[in-house]
Amino acid sequence: MFTHIRKFISKWNSNQDIYIEQMSREETIPFNKEETMTLYHVETEEDYDALMLELEEEGCVWGYTGNKPTKDGHWYIFKGDTVIDKYDIYLGVASKGYCEKVYLNIPIQKYKTRKDKIKEDVEYFSKCNEQIMESVYEFIHQDNNDIVNNPSHYTSGGIETLDYIKAKVKDYPSYAAGNILKYVSRYEYKNGIEDLKKAQFYLNDLIEWMESD
Structure with missing residues (x-):
C-alpha cells in the first residue's frame, strides 16, 4: 500500500456540481477539518486572481497537486460561483452550491480585491x-x-x-x-x-x- 496519498478527487454529480477535495501529499486531513476551514467566494476573475496571489504569499498550495495557487487556474470551472476552500495551507475548489449543501456550519466569505x-x-x-x-x-x-x-x-x-x-x-x-x-x-x-x-x-x-x- 502507498504510505502517502498523492491525489484524491471526489466528484459530486448532483446539480452538475464538481468538487475537488483538498489533500496533502504527505498527510490525510482530520475528520473535524470544518473547525478550521475557510471558504472564499470569488465573483470575478479579478477577485480570483487577487485571492490566489494573497494565498500564495501565505504559503498555501493546491492540496491535490502541491502547486502554488497561481500555477493552477480553476476560475473557468465555476466562474462566478467559484469557492476556494482553505484548510491549513491546503486549497481546494468547489461550486458555491456545493459548499452551501455540504458545509452548513461554515460561513462563505465574499472575497473582494x-x-x-x-x-x-x-x-x-x-x-x-x-x-x-x-x-x-x-x-x-x-x-x-x-x-x-x-x-x-x-x-x-x-x-x-x-x-x-x-x-x-x-x-x-x-x-x-x-x-x-x-x-x-x-x-x-x-x-x-x-x-x-x-x-x-x-x-x-x-x-x-x-x-x-
Whole structure:
C-alpha cells in the first residue's frame, strides 16, 4: 500500500456540481477539518486572481497537486460561483452550491480585491458622513439660542461642528478615514489640490486624535 496519498478527487454529480477535495501529499486531513476551514467566494476573475496571489504569499498550495495557487487556474470551472476552500495551507475548489449543501456550519466569505473594498468603504463612509452632517444640522437648528451665526464654520453653544462630531460619533476614526478616502479618490476629477488639502486636514486631525488617547 502507498504510505502517502498523492491525489484524491471526489466528484459530486448532483446539480452538475464538481468538487475537488483538498489533500496533502504527505498527510490525510482530520475528520473535524470544518473547525478550521475557510471558504472564499470569488465573483470575478479579478477577485480570483487577487485571492490566489494573497494565498500564495501565505504559503498555501493546491492540496491535490502541491502547486502554488497561481500555477493552477480553476476560475473557468465555476466562474462566478467559484469557492476556494482553505484548510491549513491546503486549497481546494468547489461550486458555491456545493459548499452551501455540504458545509452548513461554515460561513462563505465574499472575497473582494483591495480596489473593490476601498470603493465600497468610500461609498459607505460617504453615506455615514451625510447622515452625520444631517444630524449636526438638525442639532444646530433645534434651538435658536444655541446658534452662533458664523457661515465659515458653524458653531453651537460655542462648540465647533467638528468638535461636536467627535463628541457624538462613536467611531470618529472611521468618520475621518471616510473623509480621507473620499477626497483622495476624487481629487483628480473634482477639486484637485483642494481635495488633497482636505484629505490632509482630516489625516492630521486623525493623527492628533489617536496620539491624544
